[in-house]
Amino acid sequence: MAGKTAKVIAVDREGQEHEIEGTIGWSVMEVVREAGLPIEAACGGCCACATCHVYVDEAFLAKLDEPDPDENMMLDEAFEVQDNSRLSCQIKLSEELDGIRVTLAPEF
Amino acid sequence: MSEPVKTSHPIETDMVVIGAGPCGLFTVFEAGLLGLECHLIDNLDKIGGQCAELYPEKPIYDIPGLPFCTGQELTDRLMEQAKPFKPAFHLNQQAEALSRLDDGRWRLSTSAGTVFQAPVVVIAAGAGSFVPRRIPLAGAEDYEGTSLFYAVRRMEDFRHRNVVVAGGGDSALDWVLNLQPLAASMTLVHRRDEFRAAPDSVGRMRALVSEEAMKLVIGQIAGLHGEGDALSGLTLKTTDGEIEQPCDRLLAFYGLKMELGPIAEWGLNLERNLISVETEAFETNQPGLFAIGDICTYPGKLKLILSGFHEAALMCQKAFTICRPETKLVFRYTTSSTELHKKLGVA
Ligand SMILES: Cc1cc2nc3c(=O)[nH]c(=O)nc-3n(C[C@H](O)[C@H](O)[C@H](O)COP(=O)(O)OP(=O)(O)OC[C@H]3O[C@@H](n4cnc5c(N)ncnc54)[C@H](O)[C@@H]3O)c2cc1C
Numbered sequence A: 001m002a003g004k005t006a007k008v009i010a011v012d013r014e015g016q017e018h019e020i021e022g023t024i025g026w027s028v029m030e031v032v033r034e035a036g037l038p039i040e041a042a043c044g045g046c047c048a049c050a051t052c053h054v055y056v057d058e059a060f061l062a063k064l065d066e067p068d069p070d071e072n073m074m075l076d077e078a079f080e081v082q083d084n085s086r087l088s089c090q091i092k093l094s095e096e097l098d099g100i101r102v103t104l105a106p107e108f
Numbered sequence B: 001m002s003e004p005v006k007t008s009h010p011i012e013t014d015m016v017v018i019g020a021g022p023c024g025l026f027t028v029f030e031a032g033l034l035g036l037e038c039h040l041i042d043n044l045d046k047i048g049g050q051c052a053e054l055y056p057e058k059p060i061y062d063i064p065g066l067p068f069c070t071g072q073e074l075t076d077r078l079m080e081q082a083k084p085f086k087p088a089f090h091l092n093q094q095a096e097a098l099s100r101l102d103d104g105r106w107r108l109s110t111s112a113g114t115v116f117q118a119p120v121v122v123i124a125a126g127a128g129s130f131v132p133r134r135i136p137l138a139g140a141e142d143y144e145g146t147s148l149f150y151a152v153r154r155m156e157d158f159r160h161r162n163v164v165v166a167g168g169g170d171s172a173l174d175w176v177l178n179l180q181p182l183a184a185s186m187t188l189v190h191r192r193d194e195f196r197a198a199p200d201s202v203g204r205m206r207a208l209v210s211e212e213a214m215k216l217v218i219g220q221i222a223g224l225h226g227e228g229d230a231l232s233g234l235t236l237k238t239t240d241g242e243i244e245q246p247c248d249r250l251l252a253f254y255g256l257k258m259e260l261g262p263i264a265e266w267g268l269n270l271e272r273n274l275i276s277v278e279t280e281a282f283e284t285n286q287p288g289l290f291a292i293g294d295i296c297t298y299p300g301k302l303k304l305i306l307s308g309f310h311e312a313a314l315m316c317q318k319a320f321t322i323c324r325p326e327t328k329l330v331f332r333y334t335t336s337s338t339e340l341h342k343k344l345g346v347a
């Protein structure tokens, strides 16, 4: 049985919006990957690759904890990092984040 | 660990293993129990594959009988277990070309010019070779190898140049310190004013900055400018807006990623960059060529280290029949077999 869900809006690299019902407790990376969007997530969510880099919509940024030092260190290896850059494997979907909008960062 | 001997003669052995990750390392052990010798090739400068490169300090909890270890500890333990069988490592080189010899054996050559001849080749290549992540900006390829570099081959390439180094880890800081005395100017670009590199290097870099012997820019590369293959400047995005930075040598460190590379050209059955194998011996569509660990796929495959260990054990049974067609294989436990004890050096 599926657990409770919350909505994730993911914008792909072509600018196309995808509305996904994600399982609460999964990471945003897992939700996006499960939906078949092209997110590499090479390390499977261990905060060791930066290939799950997304831009989080300002409205939700404040609801997230600050990135921890590990996440910040991995973001150093990402490209086109912005103030709203996050590693989506480090964002756990919760009721509070229902409707969170993320844009996939360029691939490299 | 024995260093590769530089020789123009091909190295003759039983098994050549591409990839010194956990599955390649365990192959040495399983093959060794059967009396087969292995040579291992890896693109990295160290053994351990993903465990050593991506998560040396992170924990692993699902190795049977080993409730907890880090990626590096697992690598060290696998090496210790393989040691009696004296594996030969050929690091810092990529397996490039594979062909079949007239006598049915394989001929494999690497980017460093090492050549092997062996009846069995095992691809334990994970998700491919670790290679530097390249700058995803338009035109970057044009400059690569002439004015844009992801590693230093010859320091002389940087003498009297306006050098920019990008990154915040040890490689970036080490090269800043090594090249600064040769360069006409040295600039380090990093996303934030915090560095992962060893504190000592960071301190030395900051000292150079305060002596005005180099520059530190907190920002990111947003554009490359130049003509043909010659870079002349960069656009850097900083918190105070965009600035233009003269630069004719850029050295960028954005970590490593895995890329299948030359293996894709070997005529294997590929499914989304994974190699299809049968599940009796994890042999590919070409006899004597096996694929184990993360790189192989079959119905039910799980990308776990323990699956790779199982694959290594079964694969070696079949490899034995290819390497020693005249000899009958007897199944024995390490617990009781004196012959195995001798091989393990515990008899
Ligand atoms: C952060 C993280 C955490 C993980 N946690 C776990 C866990 O808890 N439990 C678990 O079971 N698994 C875990 N894994 C997965 C596990 O690390 C992999 O399953 C395992 O490393 C696969 O081993 P391998 O030997 O098949 O390949 P790899 O470890 O990928 O090694 C392959 C090696 O082959 C080299 N190579 C490839 N092609 C070539 C070539 N042409 N020439 C030369 N060299 C080449 C590469 O450079 C690489 O070093 C984790 C992975 C990551 C990234």
Ligand code: FES
Pocket: A029, A041, A042, A043, A044, A045, A046, A047, A048, A049, A050, A051, A052, A074, A087, A088, A089, A090
């Ligand atoms: S999936 Fe690798 S850092 Fe998020």
